[in-house]
Amino acid sequence: MSDRSTDIALVERYVAGDLQAFDDLVRRHQDRVFGVCLRMLRDRDAALDAMQDTFVTLFRKADRYKAEAAFTTWLYRVTVNVCYDHLRRQQRRKTEALPETADPADPRAEDLYAAADVRPAIQSALDSIAPEFRAAVVLVDLQGLSLEMAAEALGAPVGTVKSRVFRGRRLLADTLGNLRVPPQHQSDEHQRE
């Protein structure tokens, strides 16, 4: 049985009242959901909360899933929406300064990837881009979704998602301060975007 068929069968069993099927769905997809939440929200505890909220939504709304689409796509959509909610709540109570990012003009940024662990810096850069761009980048570049699947998950046209991925990467690179272009070009780019 394919992954997709297995998911559909589990959803059907759960909707019919089999709670074990729900547990199985959670176990099958918890890492996937958590990965998205962590990259969207950065904070591990917040990601754990969002993951739980995602599965609570799944528990309550699984009957709305239509088998025409892949279950994972539907679940990604729920996950991203939950993350948006969490980000909005975070924004409302946010008191911290934005995380520091590398100086674009800093030549040491060339050695960024030689650092022992630059993932926090990359995560900070990811955090700094707008949520809709971040979601597109996370789904396509980190979760490996096709543009079509990401578009379905995000509820946006494929062209829009492609544009978000493109611009999200560009903003990410800007933030990482590793663009190999003269400063005046960067300014032009910002204006164009």
Place this chain on the structure above:
Amino acid sequence: MMNDHDHDYDLIMRMAQGESFDAAAGAEAEACSECAADLAAQRVALEALAMFHDASDASLTELESARLMRDLDRELGHRRTEVARAPARRERRWSWAPAFGVAAVLLALLLVAPALNLLGGSTEDSGGDFDVALDSTADEAATTAAPAEEDMTAAAEAPEALVESTLAAAADGAGTDFDVTAIRNGLVEVLQLLEDAGGDPARVASTLGTIDFYSFARSAPLDACEEEGALAVEGDVESRTLGDLVLDDSGRLFTVTAHTLSTGDLALVAHDRVTCEVIAVAP
């Protein structure tokens, strides 16, 4: 230089991702400074994001996974009653320090149990993290008659002489690849800790808030672990399940059962939480 492919991000994305593209269009894009900048940015971003692909932090630990199931249980108001899954590969090498720390918490829990109503009498009013693991045993606990004060005293006065025999039981139950010496040392230390605590629940309780103690919905049937645990200790007269706990630095959860012996002393048994196989016995 600006030209008509300035906004052809589709082409630039394909180039950055190493996908096939029209060579002439690619050459044109590379000749355009703005396109080249876009291309460089795409590559930088992709290179950076690639570092997340093998990032272990994006996976749930076993503990987090168990906590998720517990929290969903609470949030959604249903209880799992059985899960008979194939056992996961056991990591049998123990780290001494965390084993000692959590064993201390376990025994501390026994000391505090009377105050929390965990071992004797009803558990209906117990709260916090103890709820899930204990509520399924609440009925059993409510009908058993072991005096909590006696349990506390027995735990506090557990004789070191029991260590030798119970270590043998631990080794029998655990197989051959545990670090038995470390467990032996840990048990002696725990006994010492109990003596130091002097059976004072208040003193032990003060440490509970600073040590991770997790108690989750269980995977194996409750009575199965209790029966296995009763066989691993000598003179068991009463068995209860305390819950699932982290016993080493892998974050792995073990089901822990408590056994009142005919001598009045308490023994603790750690089980594989799926198969209930005995991993270790204390004291």
